[in-house]
Amino acid sequence: MARPLGPVRMRRTNYVTLFIGAVLCLFIIYFLSQSGSSTGxxxxxxxxxxxxxxxxxxxxxxxxxxxxxxxxxVTITGDPVANREKILILTPMARFYQDYWDNLMKLNYPHELITLGFILPKNKEGNAATSALQAAITKAQKGPAKERFRRVIIERQDFEPPLSSQDESERHKLQNQKERRASMSRARNSLLFTTLGPDTSWVLWLDADIVETPRTLIQDLASHDKPVVVPNCFQRYTGDDGKDAERAYDFNSWQDSVTAQEMAAKMGNDDLLLEGYAELPTYRTLMAYMEMEDPTDTRAEVPLDGVGGTALMVRAEVHRDGAMFPPFPFYHLIETEGFAKMAKRLGYQSTGLPNYKVRVSREQSQSSVLNLNRH
Amino acid sequence: MARPLGPVRMRRTNYVTLFIGAVLCLFIIYFLSQSGSSTGxxxxxxxxxxxxxxxxxxxxxxxxxxxxxxxxxVTITGDPVANREKILILTPMARFYQDYWDNLMKLNYPHELITLGFILPKNKEGNAATSALQAAITKAQKGPAKERFRRVIIERQDFEPPLSSQDESERHKLQNQKERRASMSRARNSLLFTTLGPDTSWVLWLDADIVETPRTLIQDLASHDKPVVVPNCFQRYTGDDGKDAERAYDFNSWQDSVTAQEMAAKMGNDDLLLEGYAELPTYRTLMAYMEMEDPTDTRAEVPLDGVGGTALMVRAEVHRDGAMFPPFPFYHLIETEGFAKMAKRLGYQSTGLPNYKVRVSREQSQSSVLNLNRH
Incomplete structure (x- = not known):
């Protein structure tokens, strides 16, 4: 009696079973792919x-x-894209510039090979910058896959004196420089020591107010295949005639002079020989003012004895060997200039690119003193 | 006609559905817990x-x-267990000593708070050490939960000269010391820069041939709450009379002398003032030979100007601020001794514990020269 219904019942049960089985399979596939992609x-x-x-x-x-x-x-070559080399971009940040972020996002080195590291002070200014930075990061990391960075590390730390709360004129005063740059050195070192990984190939130091670089910045700098390479930093401004112009901005990239060496020889161990102060005429050759034979040759190279940190590309092995930013006078040099000297002591020569330009924010005020130190 | 069978069919379908539903639920719970635990x-x-x-x-x-x-x-306190402080133990390793590993495993600081970092040379000796080390690690990490370490990082790197292939007498020759210790400095820096994390509280440098320490080594050293603290390193040996005895082993922990400072003042920038060589009588006060009023007081402290690296406890902030192991003469000092000087330049005083002993392997041969440098 039940017979005629048998097949029908079986068929019905089959539909339900098949449906549930399919759902089950989908779930298993979903979770497997999830755990796979989270690893990936x-x-x-x-x-x-x-x-x-x-x-x-x-x-x-x-x-x-x-x-x-x-x-x-861990390869470190002039063709990092082809070799899938991992880049660490490090930025000490006291203020968030949207233009900095927009420029960073536009860099066309594969973002999945880039780790970003930031260090920000624990003060009101730092809190505001952190909020803005975090919002920008969250947006980027939720966005299209190709815009997402490999990893982002945000560090907060108290500094004394704080990274950048003094106004520009106060900040540049000679007597404030030693403490200020010692503080900045400690910030750079903290960030470097805690973010450099065993598989990092290059470290790009990029200041928080650098708002304009070629999109190929990383590839361009790496292509020189030098241990330490630094572009020239300029600033756009509106001249008295109302026209757009630009001026040199970073005076920490220089070649040493006999005068400077003689001054250093007479100094005490704790004295600093800073660049860009009328009180200390060093007669060093500043990359900011170098005139090259062919100003259109963006690949022109010059050897440097001091470097600035606005945009500074370093082979990871230079840092791994021990090169850091001395927060104390090291051969009468400190911070990025001391770093160049330390790299030299480790056997690595710094190289400057006088015609390859990056630009600092217009908002960053420049003092009326012409030959002024960047920091 | 189909009616009487209706409920039966429904009940049957229910069993199948319920069973499949249960399996589905179990799968979902399983995968959710998996992805949860892998994160955890x-x-x-x-x-x-x-x-x-x-x-x-x-x-x-x-x-x-x-x-x-x-x-x-990130707290760094004298009571790291209570504060769940994370410790990074770093060991440059040229040879694997089972006794080193056994001693390490016995340390009773919570292993889940300890990250281990090793760096080994890329040569035959290094390959053998890596195999033995990896086998020991795999066993520990598969073992009881409380024996497992938080994370283990093994790094391989070529060094020139290699870390330890010279025999002991060759190794101690004054002319080989500069290169050898520069090489060791680069190894220490590579390891440090690539393993220190933003949440590390303390770094314990532990040489690969240290086979005997108190089980409470980490807690004991941290409890002094000093930026840099170093125990005294001895070696057990069998005397001519067949009896067990022990002798001082590490001569890099010392207090500076006027003589040494005068010698340094006359030296060129690239000269090293090494300790433990008859050619260079420095009259520094060696911790190895210090006699304390109460030899049983293991908490006795002395200030030091140079430190050895056999067992060396460093607050992470000292490294974060930039203290590394100079591979070049730094105030005529190199490696761990240069590190102590660098820490000092950063404002951190080193402390020695003359009565707190750790011991190097008996197998490590000691030259017949009594006052011999550790490295």
Missing amino acids: SHSSAHKHRPARPAPKSTVQHIRRDVQRFNLNQ | SHSSAHKHRPARPAPKSTVQHIRRDVQRFNLNQ
């Missing part, structure tokens, strides 16, 4: 994979919590 | 959690790929 989107330094034989890779994952890196296989 | 077992620096309001925490997870750290809220 980790920075590779923190990727967790079961042990696998990959002797030629930079990193081997012995277990989730054990990683092995071959530092000699 | 990450080191906290790399933990990925949705945004949450936790202003008082050291780290905030804005998104999976965005972390915010408050460096001022």
Whole structure:
């Protein structure tokens, strides 16, 4: 009696079972792909994979919590895109410039190979900058995949004196420079020591008020394949005649002079030989004022003894070997200028690109004193 | 006609549906818990959690790929266990000593708060050490939960000269010291710069041949709450009379002397003032030979101007501020001794614990020259 209905019942049960089975399969596939992609989107330094034989890779994952890196296989070359080299962009930030962020987003080095590191002071100005920065980051990381960065690290720290609350004229006073730049050095070191990974190839120091660079900044700087390379920093402004003009801005990139060396020889261990002060005429050759034979040759190189930090590209091995930003007078130099000297002591020569320009924000006021230090 | 069977058919379908529904639920719960636990077992620096309001925490997870750290809220105190402070133990390793590993495993600081970092040379000796080390690590990380470390990072790097292939007598020759210790400095810096995290509180440098320390080493050293603290390193040996004895081993921990300062003043910038060589009688006061009023007082402290690296506890902020191991003569000092000078330039005084002993392997041969440098 039940027979005629048998097949019907079976068929009905089959539909329900099939439907639930399909849902089940979809769920399993969804969760598997989720756990897969969450692994995949980790920075590779923190990727967790079961042990696998990959002797030629930079990193081997012995277990989730054990990683092995071959530092000699971290390539650092003039063609970082082709070699999928990982870049760390580091920015000490006292104020958030939207133009800085917009310019950063436009860099066409693959964002998935870029880690961003920021350090901001713990004060009112720093809080406001952190909020604005975080909003910008969240938007970028939720946006199209190709805009998303590999990882972003935001650090907050108290500094004494704070990174940038003095006004420009106060900030440039010779007697304030030592403390101010020691503070900035500590900030740079804190950021560097805690974000550099075993698989980082290049570190790009980029100041928070740099608002205009070529989109190919990273590729261009890396293509020189130098241990330390620094472009020339300018500022656009409106002249008295109402026309747009630009002026030199960063005076920390220079070649040493005999006069400066003689001055240094007479100084005490704790004295600083700062650049850009009338009280200390060093006669160093400033990259800001160098005139090259062919001003259109953006690849022109000059050797430097001091470098500025507005945009500063460093092979990771230079930092790994120990080059940091001395917060104390090091051969009478401090911060980025001291860094160039330290790199030199480690065997690395700094290179300047006088015709390759980056630009600081117009909002950043420049004192009326012409030959003024950047910091 | 179909009626009587209706309920039966419904009941049957229900069983199947319920069963499949239960399986589905179990799968969902399983995968959810999986993705949860994989997140939970990450080191906290790399933990990925949705945004949450936790202003008082050291780290905030804005998104999976965005972390915010408050460096001022990383506590570094004399009671690190109570404050759940994260420790980074760093070991440059040329040879694997089972006794080193056994001693490390016995340290009773909570292992889940300890990250281990190793750097090994890329040579035959280094390969053998890496294999042995990896086997030991894998065993520990698969073992009981309380034995597992938070994270382990193994780095391989070529060094020139290699870290430790010279025999002991060759190694100690004055003319080999500069290169050898420059190489060791670069290894220490590479390891430090790439493993220090924003949430590390203390760094313990522990040489690969240290085989005997109190189980409470980390707590004991931290309890002094000093920026840089170093115990005294000895070696057990069998005397000519067949009895067990011990001798001083590390001569890099010292207090400066007027003689040494005068010698340094006459030296060129690139000259080193090494300790423990008859050619260079410095008359520095060596911690190895200090006699304290009460030899049983393991908490006795002395200020030091040079430190050894056999076991060296450093507050993370000292490194974050920029203190590294100079691979070049820094005030005529190099490596760990140069580090002490650099810490001093940054405002941090080193402290020695003359009566607190750690011991180097018996297998490590000691030259017949009594006053011999550790490295």
